[in-house]
Amino acid sequence: MTNAMIRVKNVTKSYSRGGETLKVLNGLNLEMDEGRFYALMGPSGSGKTTLLNLVGGLDHPDSGDLFVAGANLSDLDGAELARWRADNVGFVFQGFNLIPVLSARENVELPLSLTGLSRAERKKHAEYALELVGLKDRMNHRPKQLSGGQEQRVAIARALATDPKVLLADEPTGDLDRKSAEQVLDLLVRLNQEFKKTILMVTHDPHAADRAQSIVHLEKGELGRIEHNAPAAAK
Numbered sequence: 001m002t003n004a005m006i007r008v009k010n011v012t013k014s015y016s017r018g019g020e021t022l023k024v025l026n027g028l029n030l031e032m033d034e035g036r037f038y039a040l041m042g043p044s045g046s047g048k049t050t051l052l053n054l055v056g057g058l059d060h061p062d063s064g065d066l067f068v069a070g071a072n073l074s075d076l077d078g079a080e081l082a083r084w085r086a087d088n089v090g091f092v093f094q095g096f097n098l099i100p101v102l103s104a105r106e107n108v109e110l111p112l113s114l115t116g117l118s119r120a121e122r123k124k125h126a127e128y129a130l131e132l133v134g135l136k137d138r139m140n141h142r143p144k145q146l147s148g149g150q151e152q153r154v155a156i157a158r159a160l161a162t163d164p165k166v167l168l169a170d171e172p173t174g175d176l177d178r179k180s181a182e183q184v185l186d187l188l189v190r191l192n193q194e195f196k197k198t199i200l201m202v203t204h205d206p207h208a209a210d211r212a213q214s215i216v217h218l219e220k221g222e223l224g225r226i227e228h229n230a231p232a233a234a235k
């Protein structure tokens with residue numbers, strides 16, 4: 001047995017649109033080790049977001065199995081899947097998806113509402129996560145009062161608040177300038193190295209992909225080559 005954190009077995013996924021069926025994933029097989037940082041690359045429409053959503057239990061495959069963080073996702077019903085997600089995965093999106101009327105701290109506290117933590121503990125956890133991403137001094141700011149890079153770091157703090165094993169990031173640096181992108185990548189590398197998070201990050205940017213330990217290529221719903229980078233350079 002390997003210590004795979006993510007195991008994708010014979011997964012197929014199609015979408016129907018206007019009477020036509022679009023095959024997106026075609027019997028995909030893939031294993032990702034615990035504690036490793038993976039970049040997922042591939043042309044637009046190759047199924048990267050689809051795969052990320054399946055791994056995070058946001059969607060179901062047509063056939064095949066996903067084993068993630070010790071669970072076979074096909075065994076879980078809707079409520080169990082929501083619980084599993086809350087305990088095991090954190091999501092980071094290109095567009096940050098912060099709630100505009102809430103402060104940074106309140107945004108980070110949101111996923112903690114699904115846990116049994118008291119209000120005071122939730123606040124403490126949120127503040128710790130914001131400290132980790134270097135934004136404790138901004139915790140009372142609303143998203144509009146932050147730069148894009150800061151917003152994304154708040155979103156990462158939100159993804160971390162429940163201390164998930166797996167972080168799934170869909171083009172997290174896609175909307176950021178170079179310097180902010182670099183800060184977000186530095187943070188992801190640190191979360192991988194220091195906190196042993198397993199990370200799967202979709203990116204179009206070869207420079208961003210180079211910060212990961214392995215680069216997985218997806219082509220037309222099938223696995224292409226996998227490259228392994230030299231040990232990630234945490235700055």
Ligand SMILES: Nc1ncnc2c1ncn2[C@@H]1O[C@H](COP(=O)(O)OP(=O)(O)OP(=O)(O)O)[C@@H](O)[C@H]1O
Binds near residue numbers: 017044049051
């Ligand atoms: N809910 C949906 N309904 C119908 N078609 C969909 C749906 N979601 C995705 N698709 C189609 O499936 C294919 C794969 O989409 P996906 O979003 O996974 O690609 P991607 O690799 O993430 O692309 P990008 O790099 O542009 O984000 C695309 O052709 C897309 O149009």
Ligand SMILES: [Mg+2]
Binds near residue numbers: 048049050170
């Ligand atoms: Mg996508």
